[in-house]
Amino acid sequence: MKKFKSIEFIMNAMRVSIYIGVIGLVIGLGVFTAFSLFQRNVNAAQSTQTYVILGWGGKTVGLADIVSDGHQTTVTASTPYIPPQGKTFEAWLVDGNYGASGYPLSLGQFDEKGILRYKANIVNAYTYTDLAVTVEPKDDPDPKPATSNQVGVAVFSSPYGK
Amino acid sequence: MESEEGGEYIKMNYDKKNIKMQKKYSHHILLLVVPSIAIALIIIGMVFVPTMNHSAAAQLSQQRPGLNANISLPTISEAARNLAQKLGINSTEVSKPRQNMSDLSQKLAPGGSLANFQEQLKGLGQQLGLNGTLLSQLRQQLPDVNTTQLAQKLDQALNDDDDGSI
Numbered sequence: 001m002k003k004f005k006s007i008e009f010i011m012n013a014m015r016v017s018i019y020i021g022v023i024g025l026v027i028g029l030g031v032f033t034a035f036s037l038f039q040r041n042v043n044a045a046q047s048t049q050t051y052v053i054l055g056w057g058g059k060t061v062g063l064a065d066i067v068s069d070g071h072q073t074t075v076t077a078s079t080p081y082i083p084p085q086g087k088t089f090e091a092w093l094v095d096g097n098y099g100a101s102g103y104p105l106s107l108g109q110f111d112e113k114g115i116l117r118y119k120a121n122i123v124n125a126y127t128y129t130d131l132a133v134t135v136e137p138k139d140d141p142d143p144k145p146a147t148s149n150q151v152g153v154a155v156f157s158s159p160y161g162k
Numbered sequence: 163m164e165s166e167e168g169g170e171y172i173k174m175n176y177d178k179k180n181i182k183m184q185k186k187y188s189h190h191i192l193l194l195v196v197p198s199i200a201i202a203l204i205i206i207g208m209v210f211v212p213t214m215n216h217s218a219a220a221q222l223s224q225q226r227p228g229l230n231a232n233i234s235l236p237t238i239s240e241a242a243r244n245l246a247q248k249l250g251i252n253s254t255e256v257s258k259p260r261q262n263m264s265d266l267s268q269k270l271a272p273g274g275s276l277a278n279f280q281e282q283l284k285g286l287g288q289q290l291g292l293n294g295t296l297l298s299q300l301r302q303q304l305p306d307v308n309t310t311q312l313a314q315k316l317d318q319a320l321n322d323d324d325d326g327s328i
Binding site: 012018048049050051052053054055056057058060062063064065067074076077078079080081083086092095100102104114116117128130131132134137145148149150151153154155156157 | 178199207233234235236237238239242243251252253254255256257258259266269270276279280283284286287291292293294296297298299300307309311312313315316318319320323324
């Protein structure tokens with residue numbers, strides 16, 4: 001009788017341990033899946049930030065609103081200033097971090113109302129560190145920035161500058 | 163008298179020697195002098211030409227401010243970021259004026275963090291050779307702009323975006 005009881009006890013113990021194992025596995029899988037989904041959501045989260053475009057001449061040149069999930073990026077900037085005769089304001093996203101590429105991406109020119117709108121699906125928007133505004137000749141045939149004619153800069157914070 | 167004659171004799175003797183030596187070594191002296199002059203000229207050239215070029219470049223940059231061929235957007239960007247970090251500012255970010263207007267006003271008010279940064283940027287811009295004439299032209303063309311106007315203008319643009327104009 002005692003022998004049977006001990007076998008039964010062992011069988012029960014085995015059964016309980018299998019149940020615990022299966023339940024543990026299910027919980028583990030659930031936690032893992034939830035964490036991955038959370039991580040994906042975090043990565044896909046949109047960052048919406050507003051920056052002041054500070055002027056090099058001591059005056060505030062404007063404001064820039066940037067919405068991005070790292071790829072889909074919308075930049076809306078405004079300036080209350082008008083460029084000198086025969087010139088236009090052009091905005092640039094600059095990758096100017098230490099040891100970075102230094103690549104300036106033109107966002108186009110401000111319109112006659114002083115508004116700039118830019119929308120693109122960028123490979124990695126978070127590599128950029130700053131937004132610069134330069135004064136360029138109207139219908140400029142040179143696609144490069146007139147660097148020494150920079151009038152304002154907005155310095156980005158995280159998640160930019162990666 | 164003897165001594166004077168002796169002196170003259172010695173002197174004449176010496177002169178004769180000297181003439182002989184000059185005759186004998188004149189071409190050697192030329193060999194020594196010509197390269198020396200050449201080396202001296204080279205040294206003078208090495209010292210003075212870059213200085214003159216530098217001062218000419220400085221003069222040119224004074225005459226035509228902003229024409230700094232070596233400067234690039236990333237260089238300016240890095241300089242601005244360095245300055246910001248020195249002042250303890252990470253960025254020029256402000257709260258969305260639509261939600262928190264006071265943040266923008268405070269930061270741009272005299273003594274505010276961004277106002278201070280902007281004031282320092284002016285000096286940095288001059289150091290980097292940014293076009294001061296152009297910046298002053300901008301100032302002359304328009305009156306002072308306050309933060310409310312700045313925020314209103316951006317809000318207007320964002321509202322237009324929301325309306326689907328982008």
